[in-house]
Amino acid sequence: MSASIEVRGLSRTFHTTVRRPGFTGTLRSLVNPERVAKHAVSDITFDVSPGELLALLGPNGAGKSTTIKMLTGILTPTSGEARVASVVPYQERERNARNIGAVFGQRSQLWWDLPVRESFSILRDIYEVPKAEHATRLKEFDDLLDLSSFWDTRVRHLSLGQRVRCDLAAALLHDPPVVFLDEPTIGMDVVVKEQVREFLRYQVEERGRTVLLTTHDMTEVERLAERVVLINHGRLVLDGSLDEIRRTFGSTWQIRATFADAHTEVAGLPGIAVLRQDGPQVVFGPEGPDAPSVHQALKTVIERYEVTGVAIDEADLEDVMRAAYVQAGAA
Ligand SMILES: Nc1ncnc2c1ncn2[C@@H]1O[C@H](COP(=O)(O)OP(=O)(O)OP(=O)(O)O)[C@@H](O)[C@H]1O
Ligand SMILES: [Mg+2]
Numbered sequence: 001m002s003a004s005i006e007v008r009g010l011s012r013t014f015h016t017t018v019r020r021p022g023f024t025g026t027l028r029s030l031v032n033p034e035r036v037a038k039h040a041v042s043d044i045t046f047d048v049s050p051g052e053l054l055a056l057l058g059p060n061g062a063g064k065s066t067t068i069k070m071l072t073g074i075l076t077p078t079s080g081e082a083r084v085a086s087v088v089p090y091q092e093r094e095r096n097a098r099n100i101g102a103v104f105g106q107r108s109q110l111w112w113d114l115p116v117r118e119s120f121s122i123l124r125d126i127y128e129v130p131k132a133e134h135a136t137r138l139k140e141f142d143d144l145l146d147l148s149s150f151w152d153t154r155v156r157h158l159s160l161g162q163r164v165r166c167d168l169a170a171a172l173l174h175d176p177p178v179v180f181l182d183e184p185t186i187g188m189d190v191v192v193k194e195q196v197r198e199f200l201r202y203q204v205e206e207r208g209r210t211v212l213l214t215t216h217d218m219t220e221v222e223r224l225a226e227r228v229v230l231i232n233h234g235r236l237v238l239d240g241s242l243d244e245i246r247r248t249f250g251s252t253w254q255i256r257a258t259f260a261d262a263h264t265e266v267a268g269l270p271g272i273a274v275l276r277q278d279g280p281q282v283v284f285g286p287e288g289p290d291a292p293s294v295h296q297a298l299k300t301v302i303e304r305y306e307v308t309g310v311a312i313d314e315a316d317l318e319d320v321m322r323a324a325y326v327q328a329g330a331a
Contacts, residue, residue, distance in 0.1 A: 002086070003047035004178050004210035005054075005071065009080035011234075012041040012066050040066040042234040043080065050177070053204045053211040055225035059325045063234040064214040065104075068182050071212070072102045085178050098127070101171030105164055105183035109171070110155045116166050117151045120173060127174035134173065141169040144199045160187040168196065172203065179203065181213045185220060197223050218317040230324060238324070242317070246293075249324040253294035255284040255301055258309040269304060272297050280308075 017033040019026065041063040048054045056064050069075040071082055073089035073096045082089060089096040102109070110119045124134045142148045145165045150158055158166065164184060171179065181200075185193045197220060203209045204224075215221060221228060221242070228245060230238040238245060254275065259266075262280040273287035284301055286292070292300065294314050301307065315323075 004050045004052075004085055005046075005048035005212060006083045007044055007046050007067075007071070007080075008082070010041060010044045010067065010070060010077050010082055011039070011079045012063075012070060012075060013078045014038045014040055039234050041070070041077075041231075044231065044234075044236045045080075046229050046236065046239050048210055048212055050210050051204065051208045052227065053200070053213060053225055055221045055228045056212060056214045056231065057221065057228050057321065058231040058237075062231045064231065065182055066234075067231070068102075068104075068180050068212065068214065072100060072180055073097070098174065099176055100178045100180060101174070101176040102180040103164070103167045103171045103182065103184050105167075105181075105186035108155060108163055108167055110163075110166060112156045113154060115152045115154055116147065116158070119155060119166070120170060123170055123173050129174055137173060137175070138169075141172070144202060145169055145195065161189060161192045164188065165192070165196065168199065172209075176209070178210045179212070181211065183214055183216070185215065185217060193217075193220070200224060218321055222317055232325065243293075245324060246315075246317075246320055249320050249327060252315040252319065252323075253286060253297070254313040255294065255298055256311045256313070257282050257284065257301055257305065257307045260306040260308050264305060266305070269297075269300050272300060 015035050015037055017029065018036055019029050020034065044063075044067065046054075056067065058064050066075065070077050071084055071089055073093040076090040084096055085099040087096045087099060089100075110116070111122065114122075120134075120138065124131070129137075145168065147165060147169060150162050150166075153162075155163060155166065164186070168184060184200075185196050188196065200211065200213075201224065204211055213224070225242065227239075227241055229236060230245070238248065259280040259282060266274050266277055266282050268274050268287065271287055271291040272284050274282060275285045276283040284297065286297070291297075294312055298310065298312065302310070
């Protein structure tokens with residue numbers, strides 16, 4: 001089966017006019033506006049397979065939302081192309097809309113002045129979902145997201161976490177195979193976040209939906225995504241598994257070993273340095289560009305020396321991503 005989302009050399013440049021400072025500057029800007037080009041997305045290529053959840057990561061302004069807007073048909077690319085469930089989204093917006101669900105955590109797609117229940121009825125009419133099917137799905141969403149306590153509340157009166165949960169349910173009411181989520185758990189408390197993650201896992205694993213998600217929450221990435229695409233300054237920096245990202249940017253680990261014999265002569269091993277030794281306590285760390293992963297290193301250390309205890313300190317994903325963003329920015 002071909003990919004659910006295909007992105008080929010996708011680029012989007014925004015042209016904005018800059019205002020010169022001061023009164024004469026303003027006049028000059030009016031007569032002769034200075035145009036600057038912002039390459040928000042530059043030549044990005046990746047695929048998402050059916051039933052896969054991919055996290056699109058990158059620092060603020062990297063081009064994540066711009067990419068999602070092209071894939072949902074809101075924006076037209078400057079060059080390159082994209083297909084979502086075989087449809088070119090910006091050429092056939094309506095057809096694309098039937099295949100996708102989209103949530104922009106920062107902005108609700110629901111009708112501000114209507115109670116949640118009515119918003120959902122309108123969506124049912126728009127997407128022509130049969131009544132019984134609609135009711136079954138609402139029940140399922142309610143079970144997973146606990147929506148019924150605010151069914152009759154106007155959207156404008158919902159708290160942020162309640163509103164985004166309603167947006168999630170609304171985006172899936174017409175049972176789309178592909179789902180785009182731009183910061184879906186923004187501003188949620190830890191309990192609700194976990195509930196939403198469970199919901200997303202269910203949608204991917206049980207319902208086979210394809211999900212493209214952006215988030216700044218690394219715990220979320222660890223819980224949900226096997227694969228990530230990292231972009232920075234509009235360019236794709238890395239497309240791979242979390243393990244690959246760790247290997248590329250997160251070679252910081254330490255193994256603290258307790259030796260059976262305090263007088264053992266300890267030497268470094270290939271790619272593994274001895275950082276400290278204090279009697280039977282020895283601390284190993286990675287050395288050089290070919291340093292092994294922490295798990296391989298642990299195996300090597302245990303095979304080579306007789307140890308009675310080990311503790312591992314591994315850089316957490318936040319540290320790894322910080323290193324990735326810094327390195328990518330410098331590239
Ligand atoms: N309509 C627009 N006109 C001009 N510039 C824009 C427009 N939309 C986005 N940009 C610029 O394009 C770049 C990418 O923005 P985008 O919203 O895609 O970033 P992002 O990765 O989603 O960031 P964040 O993590 O902050 O949400 C930014 O520099 C932004 O200022
Ligand atoms: Mg964004």
